Amino acid sequence: MSTTTSTENSGLLRVLLPPFEKKFGCKVDVIAVGTGKALKLGEAGDVDVVFVHARSLEDKFVSAGFGVNRRDVMYNDFVLIGPPEDPARVRGAGSAAEALSKIAAAGSIFVSRGDESGTHQKEKELWKNGGVAPKGKWYLEAGQGMGEVINMATQVRGYTLADRGTCIAYGKKTDLVILRQGDGNLRNPYGVIAVNPARHPHVKYDMAMKFIGFVTGEEGRGIIADFRIDGKPLFFVYGMKET
Amino acid sequence: MGFLLESLKASIHLIVTWDPAFSHAVWTSLYVSAWSIVFASLLGIPAGLAVGLTEFSLKRPVITMLNSLMAVPTVLIGLLVYGFVSRQGPFGGLGLLFTPAAIIVGDALLAAPIVANLALSSVRGSNTAILPTAMTLGGSRFQSVLKLLSEIRFGMMAAVISGFGRVVSEVGVAMMLGGNIFGYTRTMTTAIALETSKGEFAFGIALGLILMAVALAVNIVFQFLQRR
Numbered sequence: 457m458s459t460t461t462s463t464e465n466s467g468l469l470r471v472l473l474p475p476f477e478k479k480f481g482c483k484v485d486v487i488a489v490g491t492g493k494a495l496k497l498g499e500a501g502d503v504d505v506v507f508v509h510a511r512s513l514e515d516k517f518v519s520a521g522f523g524v525n526r527r528d529v530m531y532n533d534f535v536l537i538g539p540p541e542d543p544a545r546v547r548g549a550g551s552a553a554e555a556l557s558k559i560a561a562a563g564s565i566f567v568s569r570g571d572e573s574g575t576h577q578k579e580k581e582l583w584k585n586g587g588v589a590p591k592g593k594w595y596l597e598a599g600q601g602m603g604e605v606i607n608m609a610t611q612v613r614g615y616t617l618a619d620r621g622t623c624i625a626y627g628k629k630t631d632l633v634i635l636r637q638g639d640g641n642l643r644n645p646y647g648v649i650a651v652n653p654a655r656h657p658h659v660k661y662d663m664a665m666k667f668i669g670f671v672t673g674e675e676g677r678g679i680i681a682d683f684r685i686d687g688k689p690l691f692f693v694y695g696m697k698e699t
Numbered sequence: 700m701g702f703l704l705e706s707l708k709a710s711i712h713l714i715v716t717w718d719p720a721f722s723h724a725v726w727t728s729l730y731v732s733a734w735s736i737v738f739a740s741l742l743g744i745p746a747g748l749a750v751g752l753t754e755f756s757l758k759r760p761v762i763t764m765l766n767s768l769m770a771v772p773t774v775l776i777g778l779l780v781y782g783f784v785s786r787q788g789p790f791g792g793l794g795l796l797f798t799p800a801a802i803i804v805g806d807a808l809l810a811a812p813i814v815a816n817l818a819l820s821s822v823r824g825s826n827t828a829i830l831p832t833a834m835t836l837g838g839s840r841f842q843s844v845l846k847l848l849s850e851i852r853f854g855m856m857a858a859v860i861s862g863f864g865r866v867v868s869e870v871g872v873a874m875m876l877g878g879n880i881f882g883y884t885r886t887m888t889t890a891i892a893l894e895t896s897k898g899e900f901a902f903g904i905a906l907g908l909i910l911m912a913v914a915l916a917v918n919i920v921f922q923f924l925q926r927r
Contacts, residue, residue, distance in 0.1 A: 489896060496898030500702070570881055572897045596797075597881030599893040600874075608878050611786055611796050 457484055457667070458497040459507040460574060461601055462532075463646070464488035466621040466690055472679050476670045482663060490601075492572035498522055498649065501656030505664040507671075509646040510574040523649035525665065527672045530680050530691040531645040534578055535623055536636035537606070538564075538615035546615070552639040553586035560588045560595075565614030567605050570597030578644065579617045585641070606630055619644060621690045646691070648672070702900075709901030710908065720881070721902070725909055728886040731799050731877075732867040735806030739862050742811040744855065747818025748844065752830070765819065768812035773805075773871030780805045780876055797878035802886070805872035810862035817861055821854025822847070853925050860921050864914060 463469050464486060473484050487497060491508040498506040499522045506523065508514060517523050536546065536555055544562035549555035559566050568590070569576040583590050596614065598605050602622040609616040610630040623634070636642075648668050653661035670676045677693045684690070713721055750761055782788050784795040784804075795801045829850055833843035848855065866872075870888040877884030879893060887906045894902040 493896055493898045571893060596878075596883070599879045599881060599885065599889070604878075608797060612794075 457505045457507060458487045458489060458494040458503040460491050460494060460509055461488050462509070462574075462619050462621050463507060465603070466625065466683075466685065468680065468683050468691065471683060472671065472676065475675065475679065476667060479670070480663070480666055484667070490571050490573035491577070495522075498651045501651060501659060503651060504659045504661070505648060505650050505667055507646065507648045508574065509644050510577045511645055511647070513574075513577065514647050514649060518649060521655060522652055524652050525668060526647050526649045527668055528694065529646045529648050529671050529676075530693045531643050532620050532691045533637065534575065534617055534642040534644055535620055535634045536615065537609070537618055537623060537630075537632045538635050539613045540631065540633045542635060544615070546635050549636065551585075552636050552642055553582050555636045556582050556590075557586040557588050559615050560586075560590060563592070563594045565594050565596065565609075565612050566590065567596045567598055567609040567612065567614045567616040569602065569605055569617075570599045571601075573602075574644065575602060575617060575619055578642075582617070582641070606632070621685070624685050624688055624690065627686070706900040706904050710903075710905035713901060713905040714908065721905060723882055724885050724887050724890040724906060727799065727884065728867055728888070728910075729913070731802050731806065731873070731886060732863055735803045735866050736810055736814075736859060736863045738803065738807035739810035739814050739866075740859050742807070743814030743858070743862070744818050746811070747815040747858070748822060748848075750815075751819045751822030752844070762819070765812055765816050769816055771809070771812070773809060773869045774875065776805050776809050777872045777875030780808065780872075784876075796876065797880060797884060799877065799884055801876035802873050802884060805876045806866040806869070809869065809872060810866050813865055814858045814862045817858030818855060821851045821858065824854070825851045856921060856924065860917055863917060867913060868910065 459469070465488070469486060473486070477483055487494070487503060489497070491510040491513060494506050494508045495513055495517050497503045498517065507529070514526060518526050536552060538544075538546065544559045544564040546555035546558050549558055556566075568579060596608070596612070598608055600608070602618055603626060605616055606618055606622065606626045607630070608614075610632055615635070648671055650661060650664035650668060651659045653659055671680070680691050681689070681693050750758065750765070780801065781796065784790050784793065784801055786796075795804070825847065829847050830843050833846045834840065838846065868888060870892055873879070873884070873886045874889050874892065877886065877889065879885050879889040885893075887910050891903045891906050894900070894906075
């Protein structure tokens with residue numbers, strides 16, 4: 457299985473996988489990379505199932521015939537974090553997109569993942585919504601993981617868009633604070649997709665479907681909903697929907 | 700196999716069109732490496748000469764230490780310099796972290812022991828009679844050392860070039876201290892690491908080709924100088 461770094465780093469997989477492995481007598485090998493790479497691994501048939509969070513890329517993946525049976529699994533959300541003194545005054549913004557426009561207008565430093573990850577996709581979508589093309593000395597494209605980017609933003613006193621999970625996990629290591637959260641378009645849905653056996657006959661489609669059934673079923677959903685870090689829930693489940 | 704060929708084709712296209720994102724990474728790598736090798740040489744050559752030309756009681760342990768320093772992993776140097784230049788560190792106020800200057804500091808520390816060791820071995824391998832002879836002929840100590848240096852200039856050049864080869868190809872220091880910021884601190888090596896993680900192999904291969912071309916060019920120049 458290829459998945460995003462957030463499911464692995466948050467520790468969710470450590471509680472979600474063992475019951476599945478026990479039930480079906482198998483071993484899940486996890487490759488935790490950015491969403492873009494995770495999907496590429498699926499495209500090449502190097503994995504049997506992908507578990508990622510970038511809806512538009514996932515839909516492209518399915519419509520290009522690389523994957524089948526996409527299911528929503530859960531969601532968490534993104535938050536805009538920045539220095540507590542808030543130089544661009546984004547606290548007063550009317551929407552997340554407007555908050556980003558204010559950062560651009562003020563020329564405050566913004567650290568971007570810049571790695572085509574799910575978080576980066578969401579960030580680009582928000583810039584587009586705000587009608588700003590992020591470019592200039594204030595816009596730093598780090599090309600690194602979420603943890604490194606939070607760390608970098610802390611060091612350069614900049615803003616960044618982070619997933620809540622990593623943000624909670626790094627809470628003690630940074631003095632940046634959440635300045636914007638809760639917008640509908642800050643939702644971050646995770647999907648699971650089986651790699652198309654018609655294209656890659658060697659994939660274990662059977663096991664992939666069992667995994668999809670497990671994580672979207674009663675037991676998997678229970679585990680995800682009960683998962684906590686520092687007493688805070690990280691991921692939320694919703695009713696299973698067909699794509 | 701088809702996939703590798705496709706990537707190779709795309710990479711050659713990138714090189715030929717000299718894509719700006721691409722050329723910036725190449726340029727950053729070259730100037731960061733060039734500056735760091737200048738500082739590494741300023742530290743390493745005098746150190747190598749001093750150890751090689753003088754006799755003192757701790758000479759053997761010092762040489763052993765210089766040798767071990769060559770094996771220090773890049774990430775350890777990255778960690779060390781990070782500690783000093785991050786906001787909580789003693790030089791945090793300079794705001795050096797995640798700038799090209801931070802990479803230059805780290806790379807210079809990385810290359811200095813290599814330059815020092817190779818300078819040292821070329822001093823030791825040189826004709827031991829040069830120094831006393833030059834001094835007998837009426838040269839001052841400084842003039843005599845200059846004479847020695849001109850005798851062993853190829854060894855010195857080899858030292859500098861080896862150091863350059865080390866820093867231009869390393870990724871640990873550049874990633875940790877530079878932060879791989881697009882258009883600013885992204886070097887060829889950190890770009891290759893990033894593009895591979897994004898699954899963009901063509902870009903990575905293109906940079907890899909340029910990196911090898913740089914190594915080849917430096918060595919050709921060196922060989923040419925040596926032949927003259």
